[in-house]
Structure formats: structure tokens, C-alpha cells
Amino acid sequence: MSNLSAFMRANVQQIENHKYVASPRIRGEDGKPVEWEICCISADEYARIRSSCIRQVPVPGKKNQFATQVDTYAFQTKVCARCTVFPDLNDAALQNDWGVVKPEELLGKLLIGGEFDDYVTEVFQHNGFKTDDELVEEAKN
Secondary structure (H helix, E strand, C coil), rough: CCCCCCHHHHCCCCCEEECCCCCCCCCCCCCCCCEECCCCCHHHHHHHHHHHHHEEECCCCCCCCCCEEHHHHHHHHHHHHHHHECCCCHHHHHHHCCCCCHHHHHHHHCHHHHHHHHHHHHHHCCCCCCHHHHHHHHHHC
């Protein structure tokens, strides 16, 4: 019989939150770019978010047939919003200031296109996903 104590919650290493400058345009009182704080989510929560972004789309030329499709932008935005500890994207005053009602909408307003793509990469890497370069390097070995 194997030793299962390594899998007990108290023995599993916790992942620390990660700091990242998502936008050099957002500066603090000291004039320096403000660091955002990113946390990890469980595989269960990740799956729930993914499921909420799946939609049925008609198959062209096939009557009454549908295929499932993930709305990639909605999925990435929801995961990133959920993993953002700071700034608090759920803050009502901040949402009101930007004219939005959901944290993922606020994220889409705060960041410009390239910043958003870089933030998505950072959040997903912190949650254990590998970059294309890492996958290529693994394939070579």
C-alpha cells in the first residue's frame, strides 16, 4: 500500500500569489506602474468557468445539428477576472467608474489588446499551463 499522506491537504505545497505589471499605463501615486496580484484556481473551478463559456452553434448545411464551441474571449476573460486578486475587479465604485457591471467587463476596459493578451498568458502560466516555447522544448527532448 502506498503512502497517501503526501496527498493530504496539509502536506500539499500551496502556490503563492504572483505579482505582475499588467499595464505600464496604470501608475500609482509614486508614478510607478502598479503591480496586479494573481492567484491560482482549482481544476474544478477552471472547468466550471469553461463550461459556462460553451455554446451550441448550428452546423452549416446540417439541419438541426449543432456543435459545441468555446467562446475563447469570454473564457479567458472570466478566468483572468477570477484569478485577479488586486485590483479588486468586483469593487462597485471601480465598476461604476468604468460603466460596467461584471469583473470580466472591467478587465476588458482596463487593458488594451496587447496588455490583455500578455495578462492572459501570465495568468494561465501561473495556473500551471505551459507556453508554446516550453511545449516545443519538451517535444524536442
